[in-house]
Amino acid sequence: MNGRNGNILEVRDLRTYFQTEDGTVKAVDGVDFELKRGETLGIVGESGSGKSVTNLSIIRLIPDPPGKIVSGEIIFDGQDILLLKTEEVRKIRGKRIAMIFQDPMTSLNPFMRISRQLMELTELHLGYTRDQAYEHAIKMLETVGIPDARSRVDSYPHEFSGGMRQRVMIAMALSCEPELLIADEPTTALDVTIQAQILELIKSLKQETGTSVILITHDLGVVAGMTDHIIVMYAGKVFEQARTRELFATPGNPYTKGLLRSVPDPTSEQGALYQIPGLPPDVAHLPPGCPFAERCERAEDICRREFPPFVALTPDHHSLCHFAEEVYSTSKREREARAGARSQEQVLDLE
Amino acid sequence: MFGFILRRLIVTIPMVIIVVSLTWGLIRLAPGNFYTGEKKIPPAIEKNLREKYGLDKPWYVQYGKMVWNIVRLDFGTSLKYEGQSVNSILARTLPVSATLGFLAYLLALFVGVTAGTIAALKQNSRLDYSSMALAMLGISLPNFVLGPILVLIFSLTLYWLPPTRWGGFPSLNLILPVITLSAVYMAYIARLTRSGMLEVLRADYIRTARAKGLSEKAVVLRHALRGGLMPVVSYTGPALAFLIAGTVVVERIFVYPGLGTYFLNACLNRDEPLIIGIVAFISISVLIFNLLVDIAYGFIDPRIRY
Numbered sequence: 183m184n185g186r187n188g189n190i191l192e193v194r195d196l197r198t199y200f201q202t203e204d205g206t207v208k209a210v211d212g213v214d215f216e217l218k219r220g221e222t223l224g225i226v227g228e229s230g231s232g233k234s235v236t237n238l239s240i241i242r243l244i245p246d247p248p249g250k251i252v253s254g255e256i257i258f259d260g261q262d263i264l265l266l267k268t269e270e271v272r273k274i275r276g277k278r279i280a281m282i283f284q285d286p287m288t289s290l291n292p293f294m295r296i297s298r299q300l301m302e303l304t305e306l307h308l309g310y311t312r313d314q315a316y317e318h319a320i321k322m323l324e325t326v327g328i329p330d331a332r333s334r335v336d337s338y339p340h341e342f343s344g345g346m347r348q349r350v351m352i353a354m355a356l357s358c359e360p361e362l363l364i365a366d367e368p369t370t371a372l373d374v375t376i377q378a379q380i381l382e383l384i385k386s387l388k389q390e391t392g393t394s395v396i397l398i399t400h401d402l403g404v405v406a407g408m409t410d411h412i413i414v415m416y417a418g419k420v421f422e423q424a425r426t427r428e429l430f431a432t433p434g435n436p437y438t439k440g441l442l443r444s445v446p447d448p449t450s451e452q453g454a455l456y457q458i459p460g461l462p463p464d465v466a467h468l469p470p471g472c473p474f475a476e477r478c479e480r481a482e483d484i485c486r487r488e489f490p491p492f493v494a495l496t497p498d499h500h501s502l503c504h505f506a507e508e509v510y511s512t513s514k515r516e517r518e519a520r521a522g523a524r525s526q527e528q529v530l531d532l533e
Numbered sequence: 534m535f536g537f538i539l540r541r542l543i544v545t546i547p548m549v550i551i552v553v554s555l556t557w558g559l560i561r562l563a564p565g566n567f568y569t570g571e572k573k574i575p576p577a578i579e580k581n582l583r584e585k586y587g588l589d590k591p592w593y594v595q596y597g598k599m600v601w602n603i604v605r606l607d608f609g610t611s612l613k614y615e616g617q618s619v620n621s622i623l624a625r626t627l628p629v630s631a632t633l634g635f636l637a638y639l640l641a642l643f644v645g646v647t648a649g650t651i652a653a654l655k656q657n658s659r660l661d662y663s664s665m666a667l668a669m670l671g672i673s674l675p676n677f678v679l680g681p682i683l684v685l686i687f688s689l690t691l692y693w694l695p696p697t698r699w700g701g702f703p704s705l706n707l708i709l710p711v712i713t714l715s716a717v718y719m720a721y722i723a724r725l726t727r728s729g730m731l732e733v734l735r736a737d738y739i740r741t742a743r744a745k746g747l748s749e750k751a752v753v754l755r756h757a758l759r760g761g762l763m764p765v766v767s768y769t770g771p772a773l774a775f776l777i778a779g780t781v782v783v784e785r786i787f788v789y790p791g792l793g794t795y796f797l798n799a800c801l802n803r804d805e806p807l808i809i810g811i812v813a814f815i816s817i818s819v820l821i822f823n824l825l826v827d828i829a830y831g832f833i834d835p836r837i838r839y
Binding site: 272340 | 738743
């Protein structure tokens, strides 16, 4: 395998702006991250934080106009996608980088048979004949667990349920055995029971094929069990970046802490749910300081005045905050306190 | 499906009868008669005429006879073109009007869909604005203005094309009337296609198609066009009705021996059987065309089932 230092994807200082009547919307503003071959990266953030735009930028699917990738590098397997010609990007789309979208109800063409929509890919990228592509479509549907695939392959999308359609989307995405799979909120539009099935399916297919995965979600519960690394995005910027376990155990950013506190905990005694006060900022008119300052519990004057630095807490753990070190050490203390409480409970249990 | 078609065909019958009854009522409400002219007719002759054409009978007998004629699809004899049955006039004039109308609609579809699709793909470009401005002009310019202008330019100034008269199919005589008749539909279809395509091109499934790595051509032709043309398909039914109204004017301008010319003459002559015959024929064909459009829907959109 080529590619520098085992990275399948490196995104450097990506900036994607949208020109609107309201001014320039900096949907993605200086995002950096990398993804190692075979690993899974989670991108977490509220609506409008720029996570979807980041990933549409990777395969250059930003509608232009009004959107435009202003600067940056997207190095996929050693080559910068932003420098390629459109035809060359097309050869990567669907073949080497595949996407699963949020809403399976609208992401399949309602006028076209499932078989046709699947066959299209292998005919285009792998040069399959009609018959080969048809058999491959059936095989893919079987792989994603659609019962009786042979008799259902010629159905139209509306004859499938939401969960089944998302399985079809996954089958489609994996048809050409892509090296990178981008799943943009793949379970948001589905029932909770189906969500777990779909995540389990992505996980097991990933293990079988060794595909690298980017999983975009606003649901921290989803990324927890699925990813190796997590990026937390806010207002088009990366706020925190860490290994999954580290991020959950010792978050180094007030925003991440807020997100983690917002996850309902059924064992908690208190009835009320925590929520981060306020709303995400208008990315067309950002204040000079930290975009989260208005909603932050820890914010001081400097936060409203100066843009925060991207602090390296450990080589693997970065946080965009004036008080990153302080928040990080608080998190560490809290974790120790929790661990202490737990061992004490165990002692009490023994007695 | 079969039940649906049958139900719709049965509904056609009362609809036609209502349309024809209104037409009949309107003819009767207007003062005068087909035999009234500049000369005063002696009362004895008038009495004879009224007896001959059954006008002395009570109105419900006359109305009943008219309805019975329609049910038999035999509309009687023309009062003006003596010795010619309405059916034979229809048989002679329909091919002329149908050729004109059909060609006009084909041209409108071809130009309209192409212009609309290009405008949608290049939204807000100069090409988009100019083709939509042209479409607006096409909608606003009535065909009785456009026809003479075209004749003036292409026949009387440039001497490229014959100005009038039916020359059979195919012939150069068709070009100007077909363009005149289709202008409005072209413009309408272009606008319908543009808005339909714009909506579809924003759909999630088009993004999916692009993410598959398909070429822009495949995305548009294979994935977008079908959904984008749904508004055009539903316009086809009413378009036929307008097309017939349009032929009345266009045939008059270009002196075509078509349905429209005869319809106009029938109205001026108070030729009741001919008026009723043409109205009944047109309403039946409009209703059947609408039915065909609804059936076509089922084939185009797999989600629609009857």
